[in-house]
Amino acid sequence: MKKLLSCAAAAVALSGLAAVPAHAARDYVWAAGSSTVFPFATRTAENYAKKSGKKAPKVESLGTGGGIKLFCGGLGEGFPDIANASRPMKKSEFDACAAKGVKDILQIKIGFDGIVVATDKDGADYNFKTEQLFLGLSANVYKGGQWVKNTTNSWDDVGGGLPGNKILVYGPPPTSGTRDAFVELAIEAGARKFPSIDAIRSDNEKLFKAKVDPLRNDGWVDAGENDNAIVGTLTKTPGSLGVFGWSYLEENMDKIKGSAINGVRPTAQTIADGSYPLSRSLYIYVKKSNIGVTPGLEDFLKEFTSDAATGRGGYLQGRGLIPLPPGQHQAQKDTVAKKTAMVRPAS
Numbered sequence: 001m002k003k004l005l006s007c008a009a010a011a012v013a014l015s016g017l018a019a020v021p022a023h024a025a026r027d028y029v030w031a032a033g034s035s036t037v038f039p040f041a042t043r044t045a046e047n048y049a050k051k052s053g054k055k056a057p058k059v060e061s062l063g064t065g066g067g068i069k070l071f072c073g074g075l076g077e078g079f080p081d082i083a084n085a086s087r088p089m090k091k092s093e094f095d096a097c098a099a100k101g102v103k104d105i106l107q108i109k110i111g112f113d114g115i116v117v118a119t120d121k122d123g124a125d126y127n128f129k130t131e132q133l134f135l136g137l138s139a140n141v142y143k144g145g146q147w148v149k150n151t152t153n154s155w156d157d158v159g160g161g162l163p164g165n166k167i168l169v170y171g172p173p174p175t176s177g178t179r180d181a182f183v184e185l186a187i188e189a190g191a192r193k194f195p196s197i198d199a200i201r202s203d204n205e206k207l208f209k210a211k212v213d214p215l216r217n218d219g220w221v222d223a224g225e226n227d228n229a230i231v232g233t234l235t236k237t238p239g240s241l242g243v244f245g246w247s248y249l250e251e252n253m254d255k256i257k258g259s260a261i262n263g264v265r266p267t268a269q270t271i272a273d274g275s276y277p278l279s280r281s282l283y284i285y286v287k288k289s290n291i292g293v294t295p296g297l298e299d300f301l302k303e304f305t306s307d308a309a310t311g312r313g314g315y316l317q318g319r320g321l322i323p324l325p326p327g328q329h330q331a332q333k334d335t336v337a338k339k340t341a342m343v344r345p346a347s
Contacts, residue, residue, distance in 0.1 A: 028058035033067020033084030064177025086177030134190030171243035247320025
């Protein structure tokens, strides 16, 4: 009997040890992902540390795709608690998370952002139509019933009224959510303006994306995840354009200016009301299992969704974040309070 009790006690002890999360040793919050969300997460981390007296969360700019991939890599201290994202998580990413045991995920929308096409303040003014962005930047164009390589050299060859500058655009790499959103909201939307191409999409969406989504390598330059570096490039490269989030334009209006898209210029108001065509939502994704395990994680989430941070007039609005309407803002607070896990995305 004593031997049986000893075995049982040992089993309980071992099971208790197994239940201790592998990352409990990490004494700080770790967030990784979108370069657009990066300045907002960094500012929130600074304020959280100042208010709480605890260690500031570690925030890394890896791009949305890179951040979600690392986040979904598994549980434990070697993987982030939070993935910052400038687009919604994809179904394939959600499934990749589940395959690694990351199953209960909180999706928290922190606000709105706009993707801008900017140039040097002293450069030419641009008023793009989305179809012109497609014709200028997609690697392939559709002519005579077939797809051919895009060889257009200057913007005035793309459409009347555009400046005669060479097509040269610095933007984020394929791992970036900004790149994904730009392709969807500008390039794909522009391609669909042509009935023959939209018919291809209706018949075969996979073919449509395969032909439309790749950006040309002789006019688009992958400039990394450092959007401030793109801003600097614009001031040194006359006639060039840059693609990045609204906050970087707002912070550098003494150096650069944003282009109009379909006749609408990027402003806080046009992004918030959706009239600016390249508007989008920003998110953070959180491992529910890490709440209560990673020290400070729940308090950091409360700070991120507080009125002081992401509410109207909050300190992140001063940094360039476009706040959510009050009802949506409250819903994000409720998600944190109730720890409500997201459902599997539809696509």
